[in-house]
Amino acid sequence: MTDFRTLDDAGPLKGKRVLLRVDLNVPMEGGRVTDATRIERVVPTIREIADQGGRVILLAHFGRPKGKADPKDSLKPLLPTLSEKLGRPVAFGEDCVGEAASKAVAALKDGDVLLLENTRYHAGEEKNEAEFTKALAANGDVYVNEAFSAAHRAHASTEGLARLLPAYAGRLMQAELDALTKGLESPARPVIAIVGGAKVSTKIDLLENLVAKVDMLVIGGGMANTFLHAQGKDVGKSLCEKDLAETAQRILVAAKEKNCTIILPVDALVAREFKANAENETVTVDAVPSDAMILDVGASSIATIDGAIDEARTLVWNGPLGAFELTPFDTGTVAVAQHAAARTKAGQLVSVAGGGDTVAALNHAGVGEDFSYVSTAGGAFLEWLEGKELPGVEALRAQG
Numbered sequence: 001m002t003d004f005r006t007l008d009d010a011g012p013l014k015g016k017r018v019l020l021r022v023d024l025n026v027p028m029e030g031g032r033v034t035d036a037t038r039i040e041r042v043v044p045t046i047r048e049i050a051d052q053g054g055r056v057i058l059l060a061h062f063g064r065p066k067g068k069a070d071p072k073d074s075l076k077p078l079l080p081t082l083s084e085k086l087g088r089p090v091a092f093g094e095d096c097v098g099e100a101a102s103k104a105v106a107a108l109k110d111g112d113v114l115l116l117e118n119t120r121y122h123a124g125e126e127k128n129e130a131e132f133t134k135a136l137a138a139n140g141d142v143y144v145n146e147a148f149s150a151a152h153r154a155h156a157s158t159e160g161l162a163r164l165l166p167a168y169a170g171r172l173m174q175a176e177l178d179a180l181t182k183g184l185e186s187p188a189r190p191v192i193a194i195v196g197g198a199k200v201s202t203k204i205d206l207l208e209n210l211v212a213k214v215d216m217l218v219i220g221g222g223m224a225n226t227f228l229h230a231q232g233k234d235v236g237k238s239l240c241e242k243d244l245a246e247t248a249q250r251i252l253v254a255a256k257e258k259n260c261t262i263i264l265p266v267d268a269l270v271a272r273e274f275k276a277n278a279e280n281e282t283v284t285v286d287a288v289p290s291d292a293m294i295l296d297v298g299a300s301s302i303a304t305i306d307g308a309i310d311e312a313r314t315l316v317w318n319g320p321l322g323a324f325e326l327t328p329f330d331t332g333t334v335a336v337a338q339h340a341a342a343r344t345k346a347g348q349l350v351s352v353a354g355g356g357d358t359v360a361a362l363n364h365a366g367v368g369e370d371f372s373y374v375s376t377a378g379g380a381f382l383e384w385l386e387g388k389e390l391p392g393v394e395a396l397r398a399q400g
């Protein structure tokens, strides 16, 4: 049962300008998409609207350009993949508001698809500014939110637009919420969570609530370095947000109070260069050379994590355990992903993973199909798991 309106409630969309908010924040390398999962998952909705004769106007962000039109965060390089996956041409508007956008929208015929440039090129997006939201809304008759993975952001294109235009949830938004509710509303215990990745400052706070929901929490990736630093260890030149040491300490205390076992790496693969096949060595986390970076968990840590997974009946995972895009720093992520997949296939574990890079990492490990459920969302998925209201979903409910 959904308590918001979906595409089924939108009425005939023929001739309507449909602002479709999608999450195209996909992993890229050298200007090419390296994992197209997020694109593939929104294709059915784009087709469904276009096939009815709706004029599809895709709104999306890429990276974190912080209100500046930084070319490295352009959505343009995604066009070939988007068009290939969709099996039809996609036009491009050089801006998401103003003349460039309105001209591109005016040129659309029924059933056409248009991608507008990065919404985060404008500061009004993240500030959810009324003027900017109005400028976005000027190009649409209807708003459809398909970006579950950005629903934890109260931005103009994820939240504000739902208040200005008739608003509906897209098929993926609906499916993600249904699947997570079904899979995790009353999970089999013990529950283990793995949180890694690089978005330390935007994800660390949610760990405080998460430790009350799960029995074991594995902290890996860049997130682990901040915790190791908080424990007084020298993490050398590793990705580490030192100003969050107090937050990390608070989380460790909260975990103890809630009887949540925290599992931090005991050893690490370190290197002096952030590149594939950089010279590397395994060291204990007490002996990280001051000129080196932790780029993956070590073999003893992998064994500990695998052992903890063996005790669990439910796994939730966001954020790779290391810089998995660069061999051999994919070793920990691949080993743990394969172990969890084998337990899942044997019927011993319910495994739910999510996040743009996490999905790419599972695919890289060859187990993307073997988890119980793979969400496009990382941060949004964890916030949902915490029990938090997601602004993008709440704004749809307000109209429901």
Ligand SMILES: Nc1ncnc2c1ncn2[C@@H]1O[C@H](COP(=O)(O)OP(=O)(O)O)[C@@H](O)[C@H]1O
Pocket: 196, 197, 198, 199, 200, 220, 221, 222, 239, 294, 295, 296, 318, 319, 320, 321, 322, 323, 324, 325, 354, 355, 356, 357, 358, 359, 378, 379
């Ligand atoms: N120890 C580490 N040092 C640097 N980067 C890391 C480390 N561990 C993981 N990462 C990086 O984290 C990124 C993914 O983080 P994040 O965006 O939080 O995950 P997701 O997109 O799945 O939510 C990957 O690009 C990976 O290279």
Ligand SMILES: O=C(OP(=O)(O)O)[C@H](O)COP(=O)(O)O
Pocket: 023, 025, 063, 064, 149, 150, 153, 199, 202, 354, 355, 356, 357, 376, 377, 378, 379, 380
């Ligand atoms: O990639 C995303 O989230 P994720 O890294 O948690 O999977 C979303 O596009 C949100 O991006 P943001 O964390 O820059 O707001």
